Amino acid sequence: MYQYTDFDRRFVRARAAQYRDQLERHLAGTLGTDEFRALRLQNGWYIQRHAPMLRVAVPYGELNSRQLRQLARIAREYDRQPDGPFAGQGGYGHFTTRQNLQYNWIPLKDSATVMDLLADVDMHGIQTSGNCIRNITADAFVGIAPDEIVDARPYAEVLRQWSTLHPEFAHLPRKFKIAVSGAAEDRAAIGWHDIGLQLKKNAAGEVGFQVFVGGGMGRTPIPGTEINAFVPWQQILVYIEAIVRVYNLAGRRDNLYKARIKILVKAEGQKFFDAVNEEFARILADDPAGHEQIIPQAELDRVAACFVDPAGVKPEAPVQLDSSDPAFARWLQRNVHGHRVSGYRAVTLSLKRVGIAPGDTSADVMDTAAALADQFSHGELRVSHRQNLVLPWVREADLPALFQAARAAGFATANAGLLTDQIACPGGDFCALANARSLPLAAQIAERYQDADELEDLGEIDLHISGCINSCGHHHSGHIGVLGVDKDGTEWYQLTLGGGDGTQLAGGTVAGKVIGPSFAADEIADAIDAVIETFKRERQAGEHFIDAVKRLGLEPFKTAANAVRVSTAKA
Template identity: 60%
Template sequence: MYRYDQYDHQIVKERVAQYTSQVERRLSGELSEDEFRPLRLQNGLYYQRHAYMLRVAVPYGLLSSKQVRMFAHIAREHDRGYGHFTTRQNIQFNWIKLEETPEILGKLASVEMHAIQTSGNCVRNTTSDPFAGVAEDEIVDPRPYCEIIRQWSTFHPEFAFLPRKFKIAVNGAKEDRAAIMVHDIGLSIVKNEQGEVGFRVLVGGGMGRTPILGSEIRAFLPWQHLMSYIEAILRVYNQYGRRDNMYKARIKILVKALGIEEFARQVEAEWQDLKDGPATLTEEELARVAAHFTAPAYETLPATDAGFEQTLAGNKAFANWVRRNVRGHKVPGYKAVVLSLKKTGVPPGDATAEQLDFVADIADRYSFGEVRVTHEQNLVLADVRLSDLVKLWEEIKAQGLATPNIGLLTDMICCPGGDFCALANAKSIPIAGDIAERFDNLDFQHDIGELELNISGCINSCGHHHVGHIGILGVDKDGSEWYQVSIGGAQGNESSIGKIIGPSFSAHQMPEVIDRILQVYLRERNEDERFIDTARRIGVTPFKEFVYATPIKIVHPAGEDAYA
């Protein structure tokens, strides 16, 4: 994985020193909160409902075991014993004391990490495929390009104050596992008929108040021109993106207003002044960065293992885990393993300090000291020997990391919501917990099959509810928390935006609403048909009719019966 060079070390060290001075001035009263706010946001520090929250950048979701141990230390010494992994492959600490933040950033710097540009109107953390480098369907490893984008965008003076935050995702496989369709810029590595490497370029995707799928402006961009073309896109956006209304400031609004043809024309015109200039990538530069992402010391192993096959045949629990949580690998004798952070009773994406230390230990013993973060808020060990899977499974079960639910109903994406976030209209975590408890039957979940349920506490869509097969959005209704439900969203190669089924529901109604939606699916599905396939085939109407057909009985905490 990438290691800091002298420039990285210097800029992060100097940023910590600069921020330390800013905090001292704030604590002494020399800086007001209004003056301090943009300074702390540049370092990933938010003030939420109860405390400061620090968001730490995890570039393209890749971590060393040493860095994971530092997360455990920060959770234990500076937070309340846990961290929260996000849909941008970052980690957040929700109970941070302002006076301790310079020390925390110093500790992060000691393991080559920072919180720079995890907030603000700038280029945010670039995300990618958590199985990059090992996926069987990979065309080209996207991580070197992600790292080049990181180096280029960090402290880029021209793009430090964009009209709004800006997000880039890069995918290098046939299957899109980076959700490129819902990013400001989505990049997919492709090869042309001559076998040359390039990028399919999408712009204007995003969720929030105006969910839009990205539009293609280049079917094939030679890899050498990647950075100059991204710069051209950002220049057009920086010049013409709206700054008078933050709700209409994202690039998707500009693309929609201009039309994709005119936007592409302006980008191409801007690019002519940049093409073949200093930003052009060379073979030498790509090789320099790619050298950090060479394959680990794989052993020559058989493609099968007798102990694995025996346990697979005789242990249903192990077989279910392998089916849901184990992925193929391009090297024979190895597998990629997803560690579920979605055990019932635990907020989705949360990991305790003890679990983080444990993950670091098993990464060292089973996966070359490396951990990946998924944008579905789980963790990945990318390089596990097939012969070690049984032993690994037994160990992670004891730590609550082996729930065999990846891609199933209880593998929910969920933002922190109203329990923490000052922007949220409603709580998300209790809704996720109630639904998980209602359907905490793995046999039932396996029968339902692949189902993505995403929950956001507000329209900002940090829980990606727009692209959930079932999406739940918290809304404010006369000062009360209610929930709007959509159906038919999806990420990946066949991305789509979900459609709202009707009026919102109270928190207490939500488990029954999901139950009714599932009843329609079970009644209407064809053999081997996934939920999303059925939803697309029959449309929203049958779900809507059944959900609203009869009053939904609920029980209030006080005990009295009530009806919708």
């Protein structure tokens, strides 16, 4: 993991001290609500439906056990003691689809103390909100995946440092998100980001970036478009600067819904691409030898030195595991993943449990995950796009012991990639923007599909649920997507099919299509059931759900789902 320097620590502590001063002036009445709003947002503090919400950055998903224990402490000491499934387990947090952690119940008066606690472990909420470049995200298996072409972590860290409080890009027309992938398989959903970066090597073995721009979900889902097939790594900050500068100057500021870069790219097309490439050439021409945004080899080497394998990790002979226990065998198949180092595996610690909202975790659960990381993964974890945790450095020989420990702690649900490994935003239970609740529907699906054999038989199905059009639950990219909508103050849900997050299984970056009118809250789970039953009836041998949707088209699924609405109306 990246190791903070003295400068990094002074910077984060100074920012926390600055925020404390701002908070104290606000609470004393000398800093108005509107003025304070802009300042708290710069540090990740929102005011949501019931209480302040803090979003903590987990850059490119990397986390160590010390940091996770501190996040648990903050939940336990400052977040609300929960009811329901987390009762008696301290406060709780929510892991998001963009590799952040959110708290939903911290009193504003305690927010500066929480910022100090985060700074103690090299964490913060800087630029997790506001119209700026947000947290840089990456593949949860970055640095360890067997199909990795280039380790994206050093480049993601350089991007993080460059973009943090960049004076020119602190007040963009709208929020701006960047994702990086260095593997053959896109597990970072780069096509759904304002800028998506794919690391690759050219014929000469030189490292560079394929650059996509203008991706995004929300009201107008648009996959990103390639703007440059290969930018040398040394120049990538210059190229991103050119993109963001053109956007900053030309992006819409008169309409919140048309302010994202995807709208500008769609409207101007080649004109936008030409403007970016002209700006890129101009920046380089102004100072071709030493422009500050050219990444020096020495700086990349300094950062890359933080991402060496943990001490003691070395290739080992493969281990023959006894998989006679069906539960262990299923866990090996679903939650244990390949690794570039022989004799090692990455393991998903599932946060998906019956009665628990996707991504939710308690202070006690975080402490337990930290202990597992110390025992089995050299103290390192990852936060995944799918709202789970990953142990990246597990010896094959330790898998049986890890399975027993994970099962005892409730982490061994063997459903990675299956229907109940669903993605969902907090929805109307917490978010002031939401039109409908996401969590009750996620709970219904989890309860209905508990038979492990049935889930395995259905195969890989991405179910994504968003409580509003902002698409924090990434419903557009789900094989099955659900969007909460408001009709005269009541909750309704649109159902989409055929979306893809960029993976080969999904067929790339694809926006799902709506099937028919929206469903009432008491119909939507049955409509999903009808879609699943249609797949079971019509599929070919070995066919994935998403492939069946492509082959059959939407009509048979639409007919089945609409029959639920008709039967409900008759009842």
